[in-house]
Amino acid sequence: MKDRTTISELPQKAGEDVLLCGWVRQRRSSGAKLRFLQIRDGTGLVQVVVKKGNVEDDALEAAGHVPLESSVVIRGTVREDERQVGGVEITATSFHVLHAAVGEYPLGKKDHGTGFLMDNRHLWLRSSRPHAAMRLRAEIISACRDHLDDLGFVGVDAPIFNSAAAEGTATLFPVEYFGDKVYLSQTGQLHMEAAAQALGKVYCFGPTFRAEKSKTRRHLTEFWMLEPEMAFADLDEDMDVMESMIGHVVQRVLENCKTELETLGRDISKLETCVPPFPRISYDDALEELKGTDAEIPWGEDFGAPQEDAVSAKYDRPILVHRFPTKIKAFYMQRDPARPEVVLGCDMIAPEGYGEIIGGGERCPDIDYLLEQIEHEGLPQEAYEWYLDLRRYGACPSAGFGMGLERVVAWLGDLKHVREAAPFARTMARTYP
Amino acid sequence: MKDRTTISELPQKAGEDVLLCGWVRQRRSSGAKLRFLQIRDGTGLVQVVVKKGNVEDDALEAAGHVPLESSVVIRGTVREDERQVGGVEITATSFHVLHAAVGEYPLGKKDHGTGFLMDNRHLWLRSSRPHAAMRLRAEIISACRDHLDDLGFVGVDAPIFNSAAAEGTATLFPVEYFGDKVYLSQTGQLHMEAAAQALGKVYCFGPTFRAEKSKTRRHLTEFWMLEPEMAFADLDEDMDVMESMIGHVVQRVLENCKTELETLGRDISKLETCVPPFPRISYDDALEELKGTDAEIPWGEDFGAPQEDAVSAKYDRPILVHRFPTKIKAFYMQRDPARPEVVLGCDMIAPEGYGEIIGGGERCPDIDYLLEQIEHEGLPQEAYEWYLDLRRYGACPSAGFGMGLERVVAWLGDLKHVREAAPFARTMARTYP
Numbered sequence: 001m002k003d004r005t006t007i008s009e010l011p012q013k014a015g016e017d018v019l020l021c022g023w024v025r026q027r028r029s030s031g032a033k034l035r036f037l038q039i040r041d042g043t044g045l046v047q048v049v050v051k052k053g054n055v056e057d058d059a060l061e062a063a064g065h066v067p068l069e070s071s072v073v074i075r076g077t078v079r080e081d082e083r084q085v086g087g088v089e090i091t092a093t094s095f096h097v098l099h100a101a102v103g104e105y106p107l108g109k110k111d112h113g114t115g116f117l118m119d120n121r122h123l124w125l126r127s128s129r130p131h132a133a134m135r136l137r138a139e140i141i142s143a144c145r146d147h148l149d150d151l152g153f154v155g156v157d158a159p160i161f162n163s164a165a166a167e168g169t170a171t172l173f174p175v176e177y178f179g180d181k182v183y184l185s186q187t188g189q190l191h192m193e194a195a196a197q198a199l200g201k202v203y204c205f206g207p208t209f210r211a212e213k214s215k216t217r218r219h220l221t222e223f224w225m226l227e228p229e230m231a232f233a234d235l236d237e238d239m240d241v242m243e244s245m246i247g248h249v250v251q252r253v254l255e256n257c258k259t260e261l262e263t264l265g266r267d268i269s270k271l272e273t274c275v276p277p278f279p280r281i282s283y284d285d286a287l288e289e290l291k292g293t294d295a296e297i298p299w300g301e302d303f304g305a306p307q308e309d310a311v312s313a314k315y316d317r318p319i320l321v322h323r324f325p326t327k328i329k330a331f332y333m334q335r336d337p338a339r340p341e342v343v344l345g346c347d348m349i350a351p352e353g354y355g356e357i358i359g360g361g362e363r364c365p366d367i368d369y370l371l372e373q374i375e376h377e378g379l380p381q382e383a384y385e386w387y388l389d390l391r392r393y394g395a396c397p398s399a400g401f402g403m404g405l406e407r408v409v410a411w412l413g414d415l416k417h418v419r420e421a422a423p424f425a426r427t428m429a430r431t432y433p
Numbered sequence: 434m435k436d437r438t439t440i441s442e443l444p445q446k447a448g449e450d451v452l453l454c455g456w457v458r459q460r461r462s463s464g465a466k467l468r469f470l471q472i473r474d475g476t477g478l479v480q481v482v483v484k485k486g487n488v489e490d491d492a493l494e495a496a497g498h499v500p501l502e503s504s505v506v507i508r509g510t511v512r513e514d515e516r517q518v519g520g521v522e523i524t525a526t527s528f529h530v531l532h533a534a535v536g537e538y539p540l541g542k543k544d545h546g547t548g549f550l551m552d553n554r555h556l557w558l559r560s561s562r563p564h565a566a567m568r569l570r571a572e573i574i575s576a577c578r579d580h581l582d583d584l585g586f587v588g589v590d591a592p593i594f595n596s597a598a599a600e601g602t603a604t605l606f607p608v609e610y611f612g613d614k615v616y617l618s619q620t621g622q623l624h625m626e627a628a629a630q631a632l633g634k635v636y637c638f639g640p641t642f643r644a645e646k647s648k649t650r651r652h653l654t655e656f657w658m659l660e661p662e663m664a665f666a667d668l669d670e671d672m673d674v675m676e677s678m679i680g681h682v683v684q685r686v687l688e689n690c691k692t693e694l695e696t697l698g699r700d701i702s703k704l705e706t707c708v709p710p711f712p713r714i715s716y717d718d719a720l721e722e723l724k725g726t727d728a729e730i731p732w733g734e735d736f737g738a739p740q741e742d743a744v745s746a747k748y749d750r751p752i753l754v755h756r757f758p759t760k761i762k763a764f765y766m767q768r769d770p771a772r773p774e775v776v777l778g779c780d781m782i783a784p785e786g787y788g789e790i791i792g793g794g795e796r797c798p799d800i801d802y803l804l805e806q807i808e809h810e811g812l813p814q815e816a817y818e819w820y821l822d823l824r825r826y827g828a829c830p831s832a833g834f835g836m837g838l839e840r841v842v843a844w845l846g847d848l849k850h851v852r853e854a855a856p857f858a859r860t861m862a863r864t865y866p
Binding site: 101161184191 | 434502532535538539554555570610624627630634639640646667673818855856865866
């Protein structure tokens with residue numbers, strides 16, 4: 001039905017006759033002659049008034065009994081009405097049920113449990129919160145890509161099938177590959193280093209996989225990661241790009257997702273302060289601040305959620321924590337020449353307890369150190385020969401980072417669990433629907 | 434090195450002193466006092482002149498012996514020179530080798546075999562053809578996304594981990610999933626139908642996986658697919674979107690990828706004719722045209738490369754072939770009410786023998802027919818319960834399509850094998866580098 005009008009277009013069509021296709025979200029009757037339907041079509045909600053005399057009698061009858069979530073086709077006139085969402089309603093001149101829903105809509109009631117809602121994610125997506133979260137996610141993706149494209153980055157997709165681990169062997173997913181065994185990508189970073197040596201500044205943005213057994217609100221087994229990489233960049237420039245990109249994303253979301261943020265109950269004032277520059281704090285200084293608190297840890301230990309939350313609590317915007325201990329970071333990270341016990345890496349921690357959203361830093365250009373590290377971690381050197389080639393031919397300073405998309409969506413949308421930030425979240429116990 | 438200038442910026446900096454970071458691509462000496470270096474930095478190529486007296490003596494010495502693909506840092510003055518690529522060259526005032534390449538660059542010679550080049554894809558990407566192909570690919574991705582975003586589509590990522598097949602069980606990749614077995618996504622389409630019922634018009638764009646044993650120049654085991662889906666759309670509207678999107682992509686590529694197309698030796702005149710509308714031909718009419726040719730097939734058989742090539746050969750733009758036989762198409766496709774033996778589906782075939790680049794059509798809203806089909810194909814019904822729910826609650830006309838990214842890149846870039854269209858192609862025999 002090509003001549004259909006979307007609900008989002010209605011405010012510009014006051015007084016016109018339109019064809020509307022959508023689903024019945026709510027329905028009530030007022031006496032025998034009047035039916036009020038709330039229709040959704042994916043772009044918005046609108047009230048449709050079906051009145052005796054305006055439509056055929058059987059249409060009035062149908063409008064009084066149509067099951068929720070049935071698909072319907074309506075013709076009618078757009079009328080301005082300030083009391084309505086979007087400022088308009090439709091006076092129907094015809095009402096036709098295309099497919100009547102079979103029985104009661106499973107999500108018609110309130111207060112369903114999370115397990116039930118996740119089992120019905122394919123239907124739950126139609127509800128206002130998931131709907132808003134998905135639009136927010138799409139805007140964040142576009143904002144990231146646009147910003148990097150404007151900075152001259154080239155999108156280069158990393159492969160998913162890999163012959164070896166990049167982030168430790170504990171969280172690998174093995175795949176049966178024509179009688180062989182390969183692994184799903186945990187990160188595109190190593191391939192992005194190769195691409196950066198070819199194209200200068202690059203990024204990949206796609207799904208990555210970690211067999212995380214931890215059942216926290218911050219972990220999925222399948223999540224999207226944005227991974228920019230820049231040849232000839234150092235940690236400072238890396239932090240500049242993280243900062244400007246997140247600053248841009250927040251701005252775009254504030255501009256284009258007002259309705260969505262409102263639906264999600266997001267306190268917008270807490271996003272409006274997220275303007276660069278973001279505070280930059282060393283791991284050492286962060287540990288100083290944690291002294292005497294419940295989150296205190298000895299030097300050398302990695303941050304967990306308690307440390308991230310405690311360190312970020314006093315700031316009104318994301319912070320950058322840099323120079324973590326070498327021994328807790330990935331094998332390819334560059335050590336600080338002035339202090340080899342720390343790496344030239346950094347994490348961005350979101351405010352309001354949303355935790356780490358970005359990790360990155362400089363890569364080590366020294367092949368001998370990498371060989372040592374590969375042996376030390378028990379990784380198969382032959383699978384990394386190509387990566388080592390990047391140090392044999394064209395070694396250069398290189399820096400980049402990985403942004404966990406779902407964590408950024410959760411933060412900006414004030415979603416309490418990252419499973420709400422993915423269209424169809426995958427966890428240890430869930431690959432359905 | 435934040436104050437570095439990229440080679441692409443040099444034409445705007447004539448007369449200025451700049452800092453350049455890059456790699457040595459070619460090197461020659463003219464007597465004892467003059468060295469010419471061709472430098473690449475991912476954004477372009479530039480000639481650097483290192484002359485005795487302008488630089489320290491050891492820098493002159495280094496410039497005469499630096500191995501190819503070493504990373505270097507150069508300061509110098511930008512001078513206009515119409516004979517040079519980009520219209521400029523650099524007169525060096527300093528020349529510093531950051532990391533000298535170890536020995537001879539493996540790809541320094543000409544005429545390497547494809548196997549060798551693919552084994553060294555991490556280095557091969559630096560060569561002019563792969564470099565151009567990757568920039569072309571990035572532009573195509575952006576053009577697709579921009580066009581769909583402009584039409585009001587919402588990006589919704591489909592999950593990779595799935596509990597069942599969507600395109601037949603023969604090409605599934607099984608994954609060990611915490612002691613269980615799940616499958617890598619062959620298509621995001623079923624999930625896009627759920628998303629379209631929530632958001633109206635949606636698309637996913639990500640990797641999909643098929644354990645294709647066929648070793649043709651059109652098949653990869655891992656490839657990116659763009660899958661738009663529209664609630665309340667029919668086959669005609671579906672074809673309109675395919676057509677307008679591909680028209681937009683061709684236009685964008687012609688505007689923004691002139692250099693890349695030239696590098697790839699692409700005959701641009703054959704793209705300039707690819708302007709909508711595209712011819713729309715029924716399967717029946719196509720078979721008529723094939724009669725008496727080598728590509729003749731009996732009614733009911735699917736197209737292979739010979740049929741695609743023969744039918745498309747006489748057109749100067751992509752064509753749309755619609756209404757294929759029901760029995761050779763996926764279980765969820767909608768039959769033509771007037772002729773149930775054909776489906777309301779369509780393939781877009783690229784010109785110049787590049788074959789099918791898009792497949793799509795209307796989905797069947799009828800749950801009884803789908804149940805029959807699931808049983809007939811031997812698929813596990815419980816894994817499809819959520820998909821069947823889309824017919825129980827909110828069934829509606831829905832149409833969409835899948836565009837194979839690598840095939841479009843191959844076509845527009847005139848690449849003879851899709852492995853050249855992916856940054857790190859995966860085939861039956863290759864998951865490295």
